[in-house]
Amino acid sequence: MEPVPRYLVNFSLRDLPCLQTDVLIIGSGIAGLFTALKLTPRRVIVTAKDRPEDCCTYLAQGGIAAAMDEEDSADLHTADTLAAGAGLGDPEAARVLAEEGPERIRELLEWGIAFDREEGRLALAREGAHSRRRVLHAGGDATGAVLWRGLFAKARATEGLQILSHTMVLDLLVEEGRCFGALVLLPDGSTAAVLAAATVLAGGGAGALYPVTTNPAGATGDGVAMAYRAGAEVADLEFYQFHPTALAHPGAAGLLITEAVRGEGAVLRNARGERFMPGYHPRAELAPRDVVARAIVSEMARTGEGRVYLDLKHLDPGWLECRFPTLVDTCRRAGLDPARHWLPVAPAAHYFMGGVRTDLKGRTILEGLYACGEVACTGAHGANRLGSNSLLEGLVFGGRVARELLNRPLKAPPCPPLEYRELGGEGPEEAAGDAVARLREIMGARVGLVREAGGLEEAACRIEEMWPLLYRGAAGRMGAEARNMLLLAALMVKAAAWRCESRGAHYRADFPAPDPAYAKHLVLARGREPREVPVRGFAREIKFPGGGGKYA
Numbered sequence: 001m002e003p004v005p006r007y008l009v010n011f012s013l014r015d016l017p018c019l020q021t022d023v024l025i026i027g028s029g030i031a032g033l034f035t036a037l038k039l040t041p042r043r044v045i046v047t048a049k050d051r052p053e054d055c056c057t058y059l060a061q062g063g064i065a066a067a068m069d070e071e072d073s074a075d076l077h078t079a080d081t082l083a084a085g086a087g088l089g090d091p092e093a094a095r096v097l098a099e100e101g102p103e104r105i106r107e108l109l110e111w112g113i114a115f116d117r118e119e120g121r122l123a124l125a126r127e128g129a130h131s132r133r134r135v136l137h138a139g140g141d142a143t144g145a146v147l148w149r150g151l152f153a154k155a156r157a158t159e160g161l162q163i164l165s166h167t168m169v170l171d172l173l174v175e176e177g178r179c180f181g182a183l184v185l186l187p188d189g190s191t192a193a194v195l196a197a198a199t200v201l202a203g204g205g206a207g208a209l210y211p212v213t214t215n216p217a218g219a220t221g222d223g224v225a226m227a228y229r230a231g232a233e234v235a236d237l238e239f240y241q242f243h244p245t246a247l248a249h250p251g252a253a254g255l256l257i258t259e260a261v262r263g264e265g266a267v268l269r270n271a272r273g274e275r276f277m278p279g280y281h282p283r284a285e286l287a288p289r290d291v292v293a294r295a296i297v298s299e300m301a302r303t304g305e306g307r308v309y310l311d312l313k314h315l316d317p318g319w320l321e322c323r324f325p326t327l328v329d330t331c332r333r334a335g336l337d338p339a340r341h342w343l344p345v346a347p348a349a350h351y352f353m354g355g356v357r358t359d360l361k362g363r364t365i366l367e368g369l370y371a372c373g374e375v376a377c378t379g380a381h382g383a384n385r386l387g388s389n390s391l392l393e394g395l396v397f398g399g400r401v402a403r404e405l406l407n408r409p410l411k412a413p414p415c416p417p418l419e420y421r422e423l424g425g426e427g428p429e430e431a432a433g434d435a436v437a438r439l440r441e442i443m444g445a446r447v448g449l450v451r452e453a454g455g456l457e458e459a460a461c462r463i464e465e466m467w468p469l470l471y472r473g474a475a476g477r478m479g480a481e482a483r484n485m486l487l488l489a490a491l492m493v494k495a496a497a498w499r500c501e502s503r504g505a506h507y508r509a510d511f512p513a514p515d516p517a518y519a520k521h522l523v524l525a526r527g528r529e530p531r532e533v534p535v536r537g538f539a540r541e542i543k544f545p546g547g548g549g550k551y552a
């Protein structure tokens with residue numbers, strides 16, 4: 001798949017308008033906003049590709065996990081996180097997540113975020129693969145929206161914090177291993193540079209690579225693609241989590257039905273009306289996500305129907321409406337009443353465990369470049385993320401990035417007059433749209449819930465056919481997204497083909513069992529040989545240029 005062109009567009013910094021800031025944060029979800037808020041009094045620019053609320057964070061329903069109950073502990077939360085991670089979770093990263101979670105939640109409470117309460121105490125829900133009730137929620141099942149609105153309001157009131165919406169970051173400006181900021185596509189279609197002493201990737205996930213996803217349309221994996229082009233390490237790209245229960249109903253495909261409803265007693269039935277999960281896993285509907293998702297796929301194949309059904313009819317309708325208002329509203333708008341109908345559901349692309357490799361402070365191997373939230377890979381989630389741990393990851397690791405940046409002088413050397421002229425003329429936007437449609441189809445069919453060598457080879461060949469697109473400049477946003485998606489898809493296929501075993505979210509029909517020989521991570525970087533990194537110490541093993549001296 002090499003060579004990969006370094007930038008998406010030809011440019012010369014001398015010809016571009018430049019904005020200056022202390023910290024550039026790419027993304028206005030929980031990771032980006034929380035990092036930004038913790039950085040005051042630094043000057044911060046946050047970019048959002050669309051409206052600031054168009055992010056996964058806003059859509060999150062079920063809640064945010066933290067060991068807040070006296071019956072719970074960071075040890076138990078760490079153990080559950082590592083169990084879900086199927087032997088690939090980094091114990092230190094998982095511990096940081098579990099230990100610092102409650103502190104970050106208390107901070108949100110101090111900031112006025114109204115988590116739901118029962119009799120005055122924080123209400124804690126139970127979710128699949130959590131051994132305790134530890135999922136805080138807000139507005140019933142509108143957790144993400146409540147959280148996001150609270151953070152955004154605070155961000156708007158913060159001096160020195162500027163949010164640039166409808167501004168797509170195209171590429172990171174990097175020279176000799178140091179990041180100086182990024183090239184951005186402004187709302188009027190022109191290009192500019194944002195120069196910053198530190199740049200934080202918080203660009204979220206990549207669900208848009210698949211035909212059916214719970215993610216917003218802008219989740220095209222830009223952050224991972226631009227980091228790879230710039231020379232950062234990316235890891236665990238074979239692990240993509242599919243949410244087992246997205247609505248499979250005309251006009252509402254991909255709308256997520258939170259697994260908290262299964263925690264509260266909803267059951268899954270196949271097209272024949274049979275409850276099937278007890279036959280697949282001792283925890284039945286509360287089994288890990290990948291187990292539930294694959295069980296659904298196999299029931300769909302067995303019955304020849306493209307969906308199974310979620311049965312909530314036995315739950316009290318009044319309580320349901322109170323506890324899951326978003327769910328009830330979403331269903332009603334799709335013409336379904338959960339009190340009377342079984343809800344048609346199927347798996348949808350949901351969360352990317354892979355991402356830009358960082359250490360426990362969110363540092364990448366490029367000086368001045370950090371990453372946190374879904375775009376990052378600390379190893380905390382291993383091969384499969386535990387539900388409700390990702391909002392938490394945005395808080396915990398976003399907080400750590402901010403702490404790191406506050407602890408060091410933010411002085412960057414002047415940005416060199418970078419220039420890039422290696423791409424052919426701009427490619428037509430229609431070609432990009434066409435490539436995306438073909439790419440989604442192949443990703444869904446061959447790089448989805450079930451993979452095998454032949455399918456992955458076919459995917460690699462089809463991606464190869466589209467590769468020449470990368471050698472022409474991107475004419476606009478669609479072109480830039482298509483190039484990012486193509487590059488990321490190629491990397492995901494490469495990683496999935498390398499891992500000849502089944503583990504966590506990565507299931508190979510030709511290697512259906514885990515293989516201890518693969519208890520390791522695959523780390524990729526542009527122009528370098530792939531590296532296999534052991535599980536223990538994954539987040540510590542990062543080799544910084546100059547032995548880490550530049551970061552000390």
Ligand SMILES: Cc1cc2nc3c(=O)[nH]c(=O)nc-3n(C[C@H](O)[C@H](O)[C@H](O)COP(=O)(O)OP(=O)(O)OC[C@H]3O[C@@H](n4cnc5c(N)ncnc54)[C@H](O)[C@@H]3O)c2cc1C
Pocket residue numbers: 026027028029030031032047048049050052054055056057058059060061062063064065143144167168169170202203204205214215216218222223256350351372373374375387388389390391392394
């Ligand atoms: C429907 C749904 C329900 C979920 N429910 C839960 C839940 O209950 N609990 C839980 O823990 N997790 C849940 N998740 C997962 C969780 O919401 C996400 O993993 C998390 O919110 C990611 O936060 P983030 O800040 O990293 O990214 P996001 O919130 O996705 O934000 C990404 C930001 O990056 C910006 N961006 C992307 N590319 C560019 C670019 N090139 N230039 C400029 N800006 C860019 C976007 O515009 C956006 O502002 C859910 C996800 C979905 C989709």
